[in-house]
Amino acid sequence: MTSNALPFLPFALPEIGEEEIAEVVDTLRSGWLTTGPKTKRFEDDFAAFLGQPGLHCMAVNSATAGLHLALEALGIGPGDEVITTTHTFTSTAEVVRYLGADVVLVDIDPATLCIDPKLVEAAITPRTKAIVPVHYGGRAADMAAILGIALAHGLKVVEDAAHALPATCGGQLVGTLGSDTTVFSFYANKTITTGEGGMVVTRDASLAKRIRTMRLHGMSRDAFDRFTAKVPSWYYEIVAPGFKYNLTDIASALGIHQLRRARAFQQRRSEIAAAYGEALHGLPLTPPPEAAGADLHAWHLYVVRLTDEAPIERDAFIESLYASGIGCSVHYIPLHQQPYWRDRYGLSASQFPHSQRAYERLVSLPIYTRMTRADVLRVAAAARVALSV
Numbered sequence: 057m058t059s060n061a062l063p064f065l066p067f068a069l070p071e072i073g074e075e076e077i078a079e080v081v082d083t084l085r086s087g088w089l090t091t092g093p094k095t096k097r098f099e100d101d102f103a104a105f106l107g108q109p110g111l112h113c114m115a116v117n118s119a120t121a122g123l124h125l126a127l128e129a130l131g132i133g134p135g136d137e138v139i140t141t142t143h144t145f146t147s148t149a150e151v152v153r154y155l156g157a158d159v160v161l162v163d164i165d166p167a168t169l170c171i172d173p174k175l176v177e178a179a180i181t182p183r184t185k186a187i188v189p190v191h192y193g194g195r196a197a198d199m200a201a202i203l204g205i206a207l208a209h210g211l212k213v214v215e216d217a218a219h220a221l222p223a224t225c226g227g228q229l230v231g232t233l234g235s236d237t238t239v240f241s242f243y244a245n246k247t248i249t250t251g252e253g254g255m256v257v258t259r260d261a262s263l264a265k266r267i268r269t270m271r272l273h274g275m276s277r278d279a280f281d282r283f284t285a286k287v288p289s290w291y292y293e294i295v296a297p298g299f300k301y302n303l304t305d306i307a308s309a310l311g312i313h314q315l316r317r318a319r320a321f322q323q324r325r326s327e328i329a330a331a332y333g334e335a336l337h338g339l340p341l342t343p344p345p346e347a348a349g350a351d352l353h354a355w356h357l358y359v360v361r362l363t364d365e366a367p368i369e370r371d372a373f374i375e376s377l378y379a380s381g382i383g384c385s386v387h388y389i390p391l392h393q394q395p396y397w398r399d400r401y402g403l404s405a406s407q408f409p410h411s412q413r414a415y416e417r418l419v420s421l422p423i424y425t426r427m428t429r430a431d432v433l434r435v436a437a438a439a440r441v442a443l444s445v
């Protein structure tokens with residue numbers, strides 16, 4: 057490497073400040089490491105952030121765990137079908153299989169890269185129990201259409217909002233849209249992070265009760281209440297074979313401060329997206345789908361697609377950027393291409409032409425709050441070089 061080579065520009069980086077560090081240290085010194093007062097505070101703060109009265113917010117150790125708990129609480133089980141998008145991470149679908157139910161994958165709308173509501177409706181069978189839309193990249197799915205279909209057919213809706221904090225749909229924050237459950241992720245590269253973590257949100261008190269019980273071994277302290285006024289601190293009952301999905305106070309210490317910065321982070325990400333829009337203008341790249349109307353885009357991802365005019369293929373484009381010291385990614389290798397999903401359901405690419413086409417042409421460019429304008433221009437310059445073969 058020559059001495060004037062620029063440092064590698066990663067695809068994603070978290071932004072952890074002194075407040076997060078101090079809060080983690082405070083937790084470590086407090087003597088209470090696992091789920092406790094900081095997690096309670098994080099949940100309360102999260103409910104306040106969403107701002108809709110009556111929401112139950114439950115911290116969990118991943119969004120995958122949260123999606124599993126949500127579907128379990130809704131009673132999804134063997135013989136049931138759950139409809140979701142093929143254009144997602146395997147988490148969205150694997151949780152359906154944990155419960156012994158079947159996944160029905162459908163294609164995306166190429167204009168939004170989110171699940172196509174028309175195809176959801178066409179995929180409904182007498183076995184269908186739920187729809188799991190994904191707010192791809194931080195752009196909300198067409199929730200009005202999806203909730204309308206769910207209502208008409210008596211289906212449950214669990215939003216995979218792993219990319220969508222904060223995003224809006226019809227002016228309402230994702231998490232307050234009226235689905236049965238919404239699940240956010242705080243994985244290391246998401247819009248806010250606790251290292252690993254997630255939040256399950258519901259308005260339904262009975263779902264909340266089941267999720268709270270199942271996230272910690274199926275343990276309940278409610279039964280004792282029936283006989284005495286006061287539950288002794290040592291008493292619990294096991295009402296189901298639950299899971300170990302609780303979030304630690306160490307993680308929640310990070311989350312409390314990350315959440316406070318979520319609006320500023322979104323603002324910074326949207327500035328980066330706007331800078332990319334200008335800097336990449338004129339190149340044979342389709343820009344990412346914008347949010348509908350005046351809605352907020354969380355900009356978890358900045359996904360471009362090579363047009364037919366691009367002189368090179370997607371893989372060569374990524375290699376060229378990499379040679380310029382820039383990290384990229386591909387979101388996603390669609391589920392219908394993955395051996396497990398393909399073989400289990402006998403899927404082929406021709407059933408999902410829009411997702412397949414997007415997959416073959418798309419690249420996720422670096423986007424994170426600590427990126428500078430100079431970083432954006434550097435990526436754009438490297439893209440220009442790659443595409444001027």
Ligand SMILES: *Cc1c(COP(=O)(O)O)cnc(C)c1O
Nearest residue numbers: 118119120145147218241242243
């Ligand atoms: C990251 C992600 C998940 C899983 O989140 P974890 O917190 O890592 O379990 C689920 N769905 C989508 C679309 C994701 O990007």
